[in-house]
Amino acid sequence: MLIPYQPELIAGTLVRRYKRFLADIRLDDGRELTLHCPNTGSMQNCGEPGSQVWVTLQQRPGRKLPGTWELVETAPEELACIHSARANSVIAAALEAGLIIPLAGYPAIRREVTLTPGGSRFDFLLTGESGSCVVEVKSVTLALGEGEGAFPDAVSLRGQKHLRELTLLAQSGQQACLLFCVMHSGIRSMRPADHIDPVYGQLLREAAAAGVRVLAWSIKPTPLGLEVAGQLPVKL
Structure with a gap:
């Protein structure tokens, strides 16, 4: 696509x-x-x-x-x-087309949803017969070499806050997902950038342990458009 x-x-x-x-x-x-x-x-x-x-x-x-x-x-x-706002639009199109297979069981898609008073606004809330799943999308462009990508490329207090809230949601029984939108054609796998933001890396592992699904999807940029390419492995 x-x-x-x-x-x-x-x-x-x-x-x-x-x-x-x-x-x-x-x-x-x-x-x-x-x-x-x-x-x-x-x-x-x-x-x-x-x-x-x-x-x-x-x-x-x-x-x-x-x-x-x-x-x-x-x-x-x-x-x-490098246009980070395009991550949400391309992921929305991929979700609507059912191309992100682990999240394909949710036919209804809402954008920019706040689940708790005073809480963060998350990118998507997916709903279906199996319940609902909140999804936060992060745009990735940091390539470390040899096909490895990482997030974030700078200390991200906002990203840390999102992970803490996703962890609490998962612990309360809410399905939750952190989705890395990898918009770099040279990246073939993902990991947290512990050398840049070690707190984010720790929180990401805690979130995964609490039940937050961590996914990475390759969106290959070309001068003609953005191609939804497929899932990438995430190394925690």
């Missing part, structure tokens, strides 16, 4: 990323533009100046920047989608 980009991507070269949300891009036609960088993480190994990138250009009323950085080539024939 390929989810195409709308509008089509335009190729260029990364000049620099700065102030977290800004990137200077030199397009192949010679124009140099400042575009939106839609990623709050460190983007480790994904933000090297001189890298080939692909962007969307959309000038809309009220928008300050003329487009968005979408893809980057991190190694020969390896691409990463």
